[in-house]
Amino acid sequence: xxxLKCTTTNCQHNIKDHCNAGIIGISDKAVxxxxxxxxxxxxxxxxxxxxxxxxxxxxxxxVVQCNxxxxxQKNNRCTAASILVADHMLxxxxxxxxxxxxxx
Ligand code: SF4
Ligand code: SF4
Numbered sequence: 001x002x003x004l005k006c007t008t009t010n011c012q013h014n015i016k017d018h019c020n021a022g023i024i025g026i027s028d029k030a031v032x033x034x035x036x037x038x039x040x041x042x043x044x045x046x047x048x049x050x051x052x053x054x055x056x057x058x059x060x061x062x063v064v065q066c067n068x069x070x071x072x073q074k075n076n077r078c079t080a081a082s083i084l085v086a087d088h089m090l091x092x093x094x095x096x097x098x099x100x101x102x103x104x
Contacts, residue, residue, distance in 0.1 A: 003082035004062045008092045010045055012036040015052045019062065019085070026066040026078065030094045032085055070097045 064078035
């Protein structure tokens with residue numbers, strides 16, 4: 001199981017920094033490809049968070065399928081114990097990515 005914290009301000013899968021998508025995809029650019037923007041935007045997310053009960057926030061097991069160049073990526077799966085996903089420029093990206101050093 002992987003622990004995933006996501007601080008995006010606008011995704012239908014996100015409640016209070018938790019991701020309830022179950023399986024998410026991270027692209028070769030380390031961008032979350034499972035993000036679905038809420039029709040009402042960040043404001044709608046704020047209301048959803050106000051209504052969410054705490055029990056709903058129990059950590060669901062997450063599978064992260066990942067195509068990024070990263071030391072944690074094995075057979076297109078993320079093997080990191082925990083990852084952080086956050087808004088970055090116009091995309092929502094995995095911030096835990098560590099690119100392997102290229103051999104000389
Ligand atoms: S942006 Fe990605 S990691 Fe974040 S809540 Fe949405 S689907 Fe989950
Ligand atoms: S830590 Fe690495 S392998 Fe895991 S999701 Fe992020 S970029 Fe992909």
